[in-house]
Amino acid sequence: MFVELLDKLRCPHLHDDNPLVTTTAVTHARYVIEGTLGCSICLAEFRVHQGALEMAGGFPVPTLVPETFSEENTIRRAAQLGLDERGGLYLVDGVGQYFIKSFLEMSPDSQFIALSVTGRIDDAVMSIRGRPDVLPLAKGSLRGAAFDFEVSAELMRSAVQALAPGGRLVTDAGLKVPDGIELLARDRDQWVGERIATPVLNELRRATPG
Ligand SMILES: [Zn+2]
Structure with a gap:
């Protein structure tokens, strides 16, 4: 770390x-x-x-095929996260960990946290072994987060809070788009959303039971 x-x-x-x-x-x-x-x-x-x-929480180990690492898929993942020359802090998941090296070539000023990995990832600024429901990150600290594995409702909420306004969230297409996220694109496999700048989000959430 x-x-x-x-x-x-x-x-x-x-x-x-x-x-x-x-x-x-x-x-x-x-x-x-x-x-x-x-x-x-x-x-x-x-x-x-x-x-x-x-940290707490189990996670699956991904099954990888050669196509996972195609140039097309690498560029697609970078675009989903919105990587650019500005850099910033991004969270990637168990499959995304394998793309950090390529992402750094495209966006050298960016930093990557690898979630749910079995050990330290050399190119990541932080490697988290486990899958906590709450990310140990300050509010607004991430420019993007891309999940490959199951995301609990709590983890989704935590990721939304950790995103800066305009930050990208990428998850499985089957998951509900949470409050605070505006949907940008959806295909068969995934959706990409953007964090809405709304300072009253926490208060609204506390006022809503459940
Ligand atoms: Zn504490």
Whole structure:
């Protein structure tokens, strides 16, 4: 986990926004390799082991075929995320992890968090082993998030909150487009949406039961 990403990390638990801080750490070349991230409010601790942040939740291991890595598919994925010369922080999933190298060639100033991976991904600024319902990220910190695996309603809500206005969300076509997201495109497999800039989103959500 890249040390400079720390100020974008937040405790995923339900309380006021609180940064996660490293309590112990072994770092190498500005990456936390071994250590613990802790929350000063709820005292939750998350372990960083062999360079990957360990969180709750299981995930499938993707079945990959050669066509997955076609140039066409790579360009399609980059376009869905809206990668450009401005750079920014993006979240990719278990299949998307394999595209980070190509994405960095197209958008060298971008950074990528790999979710639900089995171990540290060299080209990612953070690798998360597990599939938490809540992403440990500050509100508005992501320019895009693309999911390949099942997304719980909570994880979807958390991803929407982590997106900056105009940020892209890409998921399986079968999933409902959540509040706060405007649909941009949909095909047989996936939809792409964009985060609407609406500062009252949290209040609206709290007012709606369920
Ligand atoms: Zn906490």
